[in-house]
Every structure is written in C-alpha cells, then in structure tokens.
Amino acid sequence: xxxxxxxxxxxxxxxxxxxxxxxxxxxxxxxxxxxxxxxxxxxxxxxxxxxxxxxxxxxxxxxxxxxxxxxxxxxxxxxxxxxxxxxxxxxxxxxxxxxxxxxxxxxxxxxxxxxxxxxxxxxxxxxxxxxxxxxxxxxxxxxxxxxxxxxxxxxxxxxxxxxxxxxxxxxxxxxxxxxxxxxxxxxxxxxxxxxxxxxxxxxxxxxxxxxxxxxxxxxxxxxxxxxxxxxxxxxxxxxxxxxxxxxxxxxxxxxxxxxxxxxxxxxxxxxxxxxxxxxxxxxxxxxxxxxxxxxxxxxxxxxxxxxxxxxxxxxxxxxxxxxxxxxxxxxxxxxxxxxxxxxxxxxxxxxxxxxxxxxxxxxxxxxxxxxxxxxxxxxxxxxxxxxxxxxxxxxxxxxx
Amino acid sequence: xxxxxxxxxxxxxxxxxxxxxxxxxxxxxxxxxxxxxxxxxxxxxxxxxxxxxxxxxxxxxxxxxxxxxxxxxxxxxxxxxxxxxxxxxxxxxxxxxxxxxxxxxxxxxxxxxxxxxxxxxxxxxxxxxxxxxxxxxxxxxxxxxxxxxxxxxxxxxxxxxxxxxxxxxxxxxxxxxxxxxxxxxxxxxxxxxxxxxxxxxxxxxxxxxxxxxxxxxxxxxxxxxxxxxxxxxxxxxxxxxxxxxxxxxxxxxxxxxxxxxxxxxxxxxxxxxxxxxxxxxxxxxxxxxxxxxxx
Ligand SMILES: Cc1ncc(C[n+]2csc(CCOP(=O)(O)OP(=O)(O)O)c2C)c(N)n1
Ligand code: SF4
Ligand SMILES: [Mg+2]
Numbered sequence: 001x002x003x004x005x006x007x008x009x010x011x012x013x014x015x016x017x018x019x020x021x022x023x024x025x026x027x028x029x030x031x032x033x034x035x036x037x038x039x040x041x042x043x044x045x046x047x048x049x050x051x052x053x054x055x056x057x058x059x060x061x062x063x064x065x066x067x068x069x070x071x072x073x074x075x076x077x078x079x080x081x082x083x084x085x086x087x088x089x090x091x092x093x094x095x096x097x098x099x100x101x102x103x104x105x106x107x108x109x110x111x112x113x114x115x116x117x118x119x120x121x122x123x124x125x126x127x128x129x130x131x132x133x134x135x136x137x138x139x140x141x142x143x144x145x146x147x148x149x150x151x152x153x154x155x156x157x158x159x160x161x162x163x164x165x166x167x168x169x170x171x172x173x174x175x176x177x178x179x180x181x182x183x184x185x186x187x188x189x190x191x192x193x194x195x196x197x198x199x200x201x202x203x204x205x206x207x208x209x210x211x212x213x214x215x216x217x218x219x220x221x222x223x224x225x226x227x228x229x230x231x232x233x234x235x236x237x238x239x240x241x242x243x244x245x246x247x248x249x250x251x252x253x254x255x256x257x258x259x260x261x262x263x264x265x266x267x268x269x270x271x272x273x274x275x276x277x278x279x280x281x282x283x284x285x286x287x288x289x290x291x292x293x294x295x296x297x298x299x300x301x302x303x304x305x306x307x308x309x310x311x312x313x314x315x316x317x318x319x320x321x322x323x324x325x326x327x328x329x330x331x332x333x334x335x336x337x338x339x340x341x342x343x344x345x346x347x348x349x350x351x352x353x354x355x356x357x358x359x360x361x362x363x364x365x366x367x368x369x370x371x372x373x374x375x376x377x378x379x380x381x382x383x384x385x386x387x388x389x390x391x392x393x394x395x396x397x398x399x400x
Numbered sequence: 401x402x403x404x405x406x407x408x409x410x411x412x413x414x415x416x417x418x419x420x421x422x423x424x425x426x427x428x429x430x431x432x433x434x435x436x437x438x439x440x441x442x443x444x445x446x447x448x449x450x451x452x453x454x455x456x457x458x459x460x461x462x463x464x465x466x467x468x469x470x471x472x473x474x475x476x477x478x479x480x481x482x483x484x485x486x487x488x489x490x491x492x493x494x495x496x497x498x499x500x501x502x503x504x505x506x507x508x509x510x511x512x513x514x515x516x517x518x519x520x521x522x523x524x525x526x527x528x529x530x531x532x533x534x535x536x537x538x539x540x541x542x543x544x545x546x547x548x549x550x551x552x553x554x555x556x557x558x559x560x561x562x563x564x565x566x567x568x569x570x571x572x573x574x575x576x577x578x579x580x581x582x583x584x585x586x587x588x589x590x591x592x593x594x595x596x597x598x599x600x601x602x603x604x605x606x607x608x609x610x611x612x613x614x615x616x617x618x619x620x621x622x623x624x625x626x627x628x629x630x631x632x633x634x635x636x637x638x639x640x641x642x643x644x645x646x647x648x649x650x651x652x653x654x655x656x657x658x659x660x661x662x663x664x665x666x667x668x669x670x671x672x673x674x675x676x677x678x679x680x681x682x683x684x685x686x687x688x689x690x691x692x693x694x695x
C-alpha cells in the first residue's frame with residue numbers, strides 16, 4: 001500500500017505489521033505521535049496488542065524487559081531525555097539478551113532544553129549493548145523496523161531504530177507499506193527458547209560471580225565475564241545475520257541491499273563525506289553540485305552504528321585521499337564519536353586517508369545546503385590542513 | 401466467615417529450598433516460604449535487588465522453584481505489569497504475577513513504578529517485606545525506618561524523622577485489596593495471600609519482617625520480636641477492601657484489651673539503644689491515639 005505519512009506513522013505502521021504484542025510508552029517530543037498512533041491502532045482493533053501507558057520511560061523499558069522475558073514481542077519508543085531516563089534499563093535489556101525493538105526519534109539533550117534534532121541521545125547509548133540502526137527516510141524507517149524485529153529475535157539482542165526528530169518524524173513523505181501476509185512470511189512469530197514459565201522454572205538475571213561456577217549437576221556455568229564476552233561476540237556476529245536479513249528483505253520486497261553503509265557516487269572518488277541519518281541524503285544535493293563542478297567527492301551514509309561495521313568502513317574508505325565525517329553529536333572534550341570510530345577502523349590500513357571531523361546541527365541548528373557545500377568544497381580543496389580537531393559548522397557567536 | 405488456615409491444614413508443598421542464603425533467623429525466610437506456599441505453582445515472581453536477591457542464590461543455583469525475573473531497583477511495579485501484559489498477550493490466564501520487594505525498593509526508589517501500576521489497575525500482587533532499612537547494602541536508613549532507629553547512615557543519635565506509612569500511600573490508589581501482615585504470624589499471611597490472588601486488579605500486602613543483624617537481636621527471637629511489634633500496637637495487622645478497613649488476627653484480638661508498653665518492644669533490639677525517653681513517651685502517646693481511633 002502506498003502511503004504519504006509522517007516518519008512517526010511510518011514507524012508505527014512497521015510496528016503494527018510486525019505484530020508487536022506488548023507496547024509500553026511515555027510521551028516525549030518528537031516521538032509522541034508514533035506511540036499515539038499505536039494506541040489508536042490498538043483502540044480501533046487493527047493491532048492486537050497490550051498497550052501499557054506507563055508513568056515513565058524507566059517503566060516503559062521495565063514493561064518491555066519483563067514482557068520479553070515472559071515470551072512476548074515488545075516495543076517502545078522515545079527521544080532525548082526519555083532515552084537517558086532509561087539508561088539503566090537499556091543496559092539491563094542488553095545484558096538479559098532480550099529482543100526488544102525501540103524507535104528513537106533523535107533529539108538533542110538538555111540542559112538547556114531543546115526539542116530539536118541532533119544525535120546526542122542515541123550516540124550516548126552506544127556502549128550499552130544495543131544494536132543501533134539509523135534510517136534516512138520514511139521508507140527506510142518502516143523497512144528497518146520490520147527487519148529489526150527479525151534481527152533482534154535471531155540474535156537475542158535489543159535493537160534501536162533511530163531516525164531524525166522533526167526532519168523525519170514530523171515530515172510527510174511517500175512510502176510503501178508491505179502487505180501483512182508478506183510481512184508475516186518474513187517475520188515468524190516470536191517463540192523464545194527460555195521464558196518465564198512455571199513448567200520450567202528458572203531464575204533470570206541472578207547475582208553472578210566473577211568466576212565460573214558448577215551447577216547442581218556439576219556442569220560448569222559461565223561467570224559474569226563469559227556472559228559479557230558472549231554478548232560482545234554475538235553482537236559482532238550479528239553483522240552477518242543483518243546482512244542475510246537485508247538480503248531476504250531485498251528478495252521479498254525489492255528494497256535494501258545496503259545493510260551497513262549506503263554509498264552515493266563513491267566509486268573511484270578521491271574524497272568521501274560520511275554522515276548518519278537524513279543528513280546523508282541532504283548531502284547528496286551537495287555532492288551532485290560539486291561533481292558537476294569537477295570536485296571528485298561522494299557521500300556515504302552509515303546505517304549500522306553498533307556493532308560498528310569496521311570492515312565495511314575499511315573497504316569503502318581505504319585508499320581514498322580524504323574522508324570527512326559530518327556528525328550531529330560528539331564526545332564532549334574529545335571528538336565526534338563516529339569520527340573516532342572511523343579513525344580507529346582505518347588505523348591499520350595501508351593506504352590511510354586523511355580524515356577530518358565536522359560538527360553541525362546540534363539542538364536543531366539549521367543545516368543550510370550552502371554551509372555544507374562550502375565546508376565540503378573547502379575540505380576537498382586542502383584536506384592536509386584540517387587536522388584532528390572538530391570543525392564546528394554554523395556557529396554564530398560565543399555563549400557567555 | 402472463611403476458614404482460617406491452621407498449622408495442620410497448611411499445604412505441604414514447598415517452593416523455596418531450605419539452606420538458601422538468608423541469614424540465620426531471617427524474617428524474610430518465613431515470609432517468602434509462607435507466601436510462596438500460598439501462591440502455588442502457577443506463579444511468576446518479579447524481584448528487585450534486595451536481601452531476597454541474595455536469598456534466591458547465586459548463578460547458576462537458585463533456591464526458588466518458581467520462575468522469577470530479577471529486575472532493576474526502581475522498576476518492580478512496572479516489570480510486574482509487563483509480565484501480566486505478556487500473559488494476556490499469550491493468553492495465559494490463571495497466572496499469579498507477584499512482585500516481591502523490600503521496603504526501600506517499594507516505598508522509596510520503587511514508589512513511582514508501584515504507584516503507576518496501582519493507578520493503571522494492573523492485575524498483580526505486590527508483596528513488600530518491610531525490614532525497615534536497606535539491609536542488602538548494610539543497614540542504611542530507608543523511608544520506612546522508624547524514628548529513633550540507629551542505622552549506618554543514622555549513627556549515634558538515630559533517625560530523626562517518622563516512618564513513612566507506605567500502605568496508606570498505596571491505599572490512596574483505592575486498590576481492591578490491601579493488607580498488612582507479619583513474619584511472626586505466617587498463617588495470617590498465608591490466608592491474606594490466598595485471598596489476594598482470588599481478587600482481580602492490584603493487590604498489596606505489607607509485611608513487617610524482623611531482621612536479626614539489622615535490628616540487633618539474637619537469631620532465636622525473630623518471632624518474639626515480630627509478635628511484640630503487634631502486641632504493643634506499633635504494627636497493626638489489617639485488611640482494607642471494598643468492605644472497608646478491619647483489624648485482623650492478633651491485632652483484632654487486641655482491640656479493647658490492654659496493650660503491652662512500647663518499651664517492651666524497643667528493649668528487645670539494639671537499634672533502639674539511642675531512643676531518648678521523651679521520644680518513647682511521644683511514640684506511646686501516638687500508639688494510644690491510633691488505637692483510640694480503632695474503637
Ligand atoms: C539504582 C540502584 N541504586 C542502588 C542500588 C543498591 N542497592 C541494592 S539493594 C539496596 C537496598 C535494598 O533495600 P530494601 O529494598 O529495603 O531491601 P532489603 O535489602 O532491606 O531486603 C540498594 C540500595 C541498586 N541496586 N540500584
Ligand atoms: S540482613 Fe536481615 S533481611 Fe537480610 S537476609 Fe539477613 S536477616 Fe534477612
Ligand atoms: Mg529493607
């Protein structure tokens with residue numbers, strides 16, 4: 001079915017098609033219309049799910065954690081401070097290996113209060129053990145939500161589907177909503193091996209010792225460190241799983257084919273701009289213009305941020321003359337997180353490109369195409385001079 | 401009137417193994433064992449960090465024969481709601497979803513999630529065992545620590561503030577069933593748990609739970625100390641439901657009769673050693689006033 005709807009409705013439609021069974025949410029801009037839509041689906045009966053209007057985001061994730069532990073497909077969504085309010089719960093969900101899917105409509109974090117877009121919220125959660133996928137438009141939002149459920153349930157790791165607040169959440173775009181029966185064929189019902197069940201009672205998330213320990217039958221059980229090591233390994237291996245899922249989705253629905261990074265006009269170029277979310281599509285206009293002027297540059301969107309697709313980065317970027325990382329978040333007192341990750345991925349390549357970092361759009365600061373054009377053109381002109389310190393784009397004065 | 405359970409009619413099946421990690425003389429040991437007997441097999445437990453986490457054992461060995469999910473400290477009420485939602489989604493009716501939390505996990509850090517669950521009318525039973533401090537972390541004051549009690553964060557002079565009345569806060573949500581109970585009266589607790597799970601909607605039971613190392617008494621006196629709290633009129637056993645408020649069991653038997661002086665209770669425990677005489681007199685006055693209201 002063709003729809004012209006907001007990004008939040010695209011996400012809600014993906015959740016409905018994925019037949020989420022337990023949904024818990026708490027309002028926060030710009031995510032709110034997504035969960036409002038889901039409550040409407042539930043109320044009108046087009047989605048059979050339990051909708052729990054909790055009293056906080058911490059509790060929203062608690063509901064998802066418990067429902068998922070009990071064997072139900074669970075979903076929530078949030079933004080900014082709501083995501084941070086869940087922090088403890090996010091780590092818990094990952095450590096407990098629960099296949100929860102959560103949408104994050106990306107928004108800057110207070111203080112001072114902002115409701116507008118940047119990526120600081122989800123980037124600040126990169127180390128918690130969640131898979132992070134970033135969508136660039138409405139079609140990718142709905143498709144990624146459906147793929148996210150399948151991915152999380154195969155690897156038993158929670159998945160965050162991130163998309164830009166307002167820029168995508170509140171704008172209207174055409175997209176295709178797949179038929180329910182075809183989604184059902186793509187995404188089987190959730191039936192986990194281990195769940196809360198009196199017929200097979202077990203105690204989940206018990207206190208676990210630093211060392212391994214035999215169970216009552218003498219079999220060695222892992223200690224905390226083995227459990228965490230397995231999470232890390234499974235997360236690394238989830239990249240192969242994501243690749244297969246993306247291929248299966250492409251076969252079934254004719255969309256996809258770029259599970260990790262999405263290059264645009266990057267073949268045989270000298271310079272590559274790297275960015276996440278809708279910015280990578282915005283940047284395409286700039287690339288087209290610069291190419292017409294003879295500047296040999298392409299842009300690459302990052303769709304998988306955790307686990308970090310370092311091999312994909314190496315294949316896409318080694319041998320280029322320069323790489324420019326444009327991002328809407330940073331690790332305060334250091335550099336952009338994406339920049340640092342890409343730099344580290346490229347450390348061992350033989351033909352290491354020059355690499356620079358550009359911070360922009362924080363708290364919804366308007367990103368003008370002209371600004372992007374100027375910054376990329378200048379960077380391509382003399383990449384040797386850019387250094388390792390982030391360049392701030394669009395600053396107008398100093399805060400006192 | 402319904403039949404009261406007696407020692408001879410108590411069910412024999414146990415759902416918590418002996419030899420678990422509770423301290424000797426732990427009141428929680430009695431509460432947990434008794435409540436689980438009343439709950440029976442079709443039960444899913446939700447437990448936040450507390451002495452109960454430790455009682456249940458260290459991975460991969462567990463003392464409880466029921467499915468249990470350990471959750472974060474502040475999230476118990478919401479997590480129980482999540483289990484219930486999953487049971488509805490998976491069409492597993494007839495499951496008891498039971499939150500089992502300490503006083504800190506209930507009345508302090510967990511009060512928001514508990515309030516949310518009560519307000520939403522979640523079909524869960526929430527059991528709070530009140531050992532009147534953060535015991536798991538080494539006896540720090542909590543909102544439910546009584547006035548005058550010495551803890552590791554109210555040293556020397558004891559806690560200056562009053563004990564938070566958590567059951568009254570929960571009662572303000574007008575839930576269908578609320579009760580208090582005591583580790584010293586396990587049969588009364590057993591009957592209250594049984595009654596609670598026969599009712600739909602949020603149910604809350606607040607259980608006074610003596611703790612030998614935290615309260616400073618010898619391990620053999622757990623029941624004696626628990627009984628004294630009731631016999632002095634400091635902690636009352638009651639129920640509150642659609643039919644209103646009523647004292648039960650030992651507290652009911654106490655009405656119209658002389659109560660023991662509160663000092664009988666205070667003198668059994670090291671934690672009251674700093675209680676000044678004036679405070680004792682005030683507490684006695686408060687207890688007398690409360691009981692005058694019952695008649
Ligand atoms: C968010 C968070 N803060 C603090 C703690 C540390 N902590 C674990 S148990 C506990 C005290 C529990 O007290 P209570 O709920 O009364 O149960 P008890 O230990 O007395 O049985 C504390 C403070 C924690 N686990 N999580
Ligand atoms: S500290 Fe108190 S409540 Fe905790 S296990 Fe020991 S006796 Fe029981
Ligand atoms: Mg306590």
